[in-house]
Amino acid sequence: MCQNEEVPKVVDSQNRRQSVGEAIHRIAAREGIEGVSVRVVAAEAGLSVGAVQREFRTKDELLRFALDFSIAEVADRFSRVRIGPESLTFAEGMRAVLVDLLPTDDRRRAQARIWAAFYARAAVDTGFAEKLADLDAQARVNLAAALGYAREQGELVSGRNTEALAELLLVMIDGLWLTCARLPEGAPLDGPRAAIDAAVALVTGR
């Protein structure tokens, strides 16, 4: 009953949550969010139904966790791209972010599919929509900084409203992400790549 008794429990719990997150990832990538049920998740994670239930009281909690889990991964991926002096130019950074969305491996392909499912759910679930809106707000801040830097460096096409450009880029990221989600397994990525090239060229004025 002493406090440090909880230490192993918490660790265990975190491990379980992690593996549940991964399990949901795999299932959702395979069959969409509709295929995610408590039983299936438990089986995929090698846990009993009870174990999953004890970790997540309701299915909603489960899916919310899965979204957070995915957001963390994507945010981490984006945050690795550093734009600034002694680092990437804006054009390089913008290209890096967009190219990184392309489904060039299984993990990325799976993530694109999961996000498609999350987006769809956000359309009818306020909680999901809010989380994505938060993510957007955060992205807007980062984009504003990047675009400001680009303007300083003369990298930006002249005479454009920075906020509007940020909105356009947000929309473009969503579109690219979702377009990629519905490409078949071995499909060529020429189309998306061309879109990225065009976007970078237009925004930076070449």
Place this chain on the structure above:
Amino acid sequence: MCQNEEVPKVVDSQNRRQSVGEAIHRIAAREGIEGVSVRVVAAEAGLSVGAVQREFRTKDELLRFALDFSIAEVADRFSRVRIGPESLTFAEGMRAVLVDLLPTDDRRRAQARIWAAFYARAAVDTGFAEKLADLDAQARVNLAAALGYAREQGELVSGRNTEALAELLLVMIDGLWLTCARLPEGAPLDGPRAAIDAAVALVTGR
């Protein structure tokens, strides 16, 4: 058993299919595609389960029909925008198409939500993905024509690859459509509008 006996049956059948399509629209806009079940659809359309079953042998057939139903509506909406001499300039047409996607009324809001669901399903259902790919192909053709006309008229920003621009616009349409899908009911549309302005400005070089 004579042939014209089928005439009223066919008409009836088409009416039923139409009302089923509308019913699915309403349900999917309200609760997402997960909420679409045979029973619920039947109730929403004021039909018996058997009637729906007779019209659509399986649920898959039902959803496929719903997608076709929605594609027809969107295609019709787009086809009303005419770009060319004695009609809209490219910039006007492009803006019209994009603005028309905004959830400015209930019907548009519902449609955006439904498409979010369809996109998500296309990520895990080959049949859906193919239908959307066909739609993309068709849009590519139309965009190519519009962009060609724009180039002729000197409306297009110079030195850009037309095919790449078309890909970018496709991605942007998807992104705009889906971003709108997850906006809350009365949310301001400033962001999307700014994105549209920026897109039109960039593509036409002002």
Place this chain on the structure above:
DNA sequence: TTCGTATCGATACGCCTGTATCGGAAGGAT
């Protein structure tokens, strides 16, 4: 060792799903 508690997996519950089946109404043809 024995007790008390906390955590475990299994299973029960009621509901909803997609689909199949079936008795009866309806309505031309004879």
Place this chain on the structure above:
DNA sequence: ATCCTTCCGATACAGGCGTATCGATACGAA
């Protein structure tokens, strides 16, 4: 009027769902 076909809606069925419950087990405290 009778038959026969066609279409109708109600209901049956098996299975999956989210969630609640419960006996067994493991394990630290006494």
